[in-house]
Structure formats: C-alpha cells, structure tokens
Amino acid sequence: MIPLSGEYYVECNEVFRRSTNQAEHMLAEMSPIAKGRSDLSILSVGSGAGLFEIPMLQMLEGEIKRFVGVDVNEHACRVLRAKLHGEFGASFDFEVVNRSFQDYRTDRRFEIVLFNHTFEYLDGDRLSWIQKSRELLAEAGNVLIFSPNRGGINKFYEEVFAPCFSDDLEQLLTLTDIDHSTTTIDAECDVTLLAGQDDDPELIRLLSFLTQADCRELSSTRRREFVDYYLSLSKAETLMIPHPATLFVL
C-alpha cells in the first residue's frame, strides 16, 4: 500500500480531524501543563498544517511567546505559515521549518517540545529522538508525546506500517528509566462518512487517513473490507468508534 504524502495527506488529515473529538481532549490535558509558564515557547515536531497547533495557540494566546513548527511535508509547512500569519499577525514570533526532526538543528531551547501523533512516524533510533527532544528543553521544560494506542481504530495502520504505538513507547521509557507520566485520552471518531457511497472522495479521504495509506489506489473490494471493519467498531445506534491515545509527559 502507498503511504499518504504531500497535499493528499493534508486533505485526508483535515477530513479526519473534523471527524474526531480527540483534539478537544488533548487541549484539555495540555492546558494545565502549558499555562502559567512565564516564557512559554513551543516546538511542535510534525506540525503539519496546524490542525491541532492553531487551536492550541489560540488557547495559549497571551501566554505563548514563541512557536516553532518542524515538518517534512513542504505543502503542510506552507499552509501552516499562511494560517499563522492570518490568525496571529506579523508581530507573532513564529517559524515553520521544512525539515525532518532528525535533521533539525537549533540553539534555541523550548518550554515544551510537542509530538502530536508524530513520534510514530520517526524512523531510526527512537531513544535518540527522545534524547534529542530533551536536549531541546529549557530548564523545567517538558516533552509531550500524544501517541496512538494499538488495535481498534489503528488495526490496519499497525498491520501495514508497524509504527511505534503507546505500549512500545511505554516499554522504551520504562526500560531506559526515563521519568514520565501517562494519561489516557478517551476520544471518539465519527465514521458516518464511511456509511456513504463507496466512491465518495470524502469517504476515501477518511479511510486513507485511518489506514495511513492512499486508498485511491485500492480496489473497491479492498476498500469495502476496510470500511466494514471500521463500521464494525461503532457502538450500537451511533457511528462513533473509540479513538484512544496516550499522553506521555517527560
């Protein structure tokens, strides 16, 4: 299966974000951690088109002093820069760097280094990415990692791409004695779109983000198999399916 990338990734992410209430839960968890810091600066690794980052910055308006986003997707970086300008104006101190986290270098230090569903995409030595994030922290700063849980909504993502799930991360942090706390995010995703016409482009975008594969390339039989699986996860009478994640605070 072909992994999502470029503009189509951003389109699919937008449909997915409109379908899930995970961001609201994540903001509620993040608020007490981020607020009240005197010189709040945030590095968002994998900032994408800012579907989470823009509401996060709105929540922190008046407190946030500097924001840096890093992402490998050039289109997403362009979209995020435009949104940041439009939303917060020229006086807001921000930078969006089109680079992989692995290649990102800076002398700046941050109060928060945030991985919002990004850590699982990083290939190479996971422990070294944790160490690198901690080196980028200001004194008393925190690394926050929102990480997907195994199984359920992530079953096909797991089968096809075998990314790092929250249980893998928990194991890594425990084995290496890295101090951390965890919180489960009990969100839900509305899959009503999947009950529509098989060839609806919005259905295919949602399916693509759920599987992390470009489902435009698949046969209708294979797509139907995915759709039936996700619909089977929905609770009686609703088309909401569990969309859990784990927040790690280091």
Ligand SMILES: C[S@@+](CC[C@H](N)C(=O)[O-])C[C@H]1O[C@@H](n2cnc3c(N)ncnc32)[C@H](O)[C@@H]1O
């Ligand atoms: C699930 S999206 C999250 C986007 C954004 N944080 C949001 O919530 O809207 C993950 C992002 O990680 C980016 N990404 C993947 N691998 C990366 C890497 N090695 N370094 C930096 N960003 C990466 C992808 O391009 C994508 O935009």
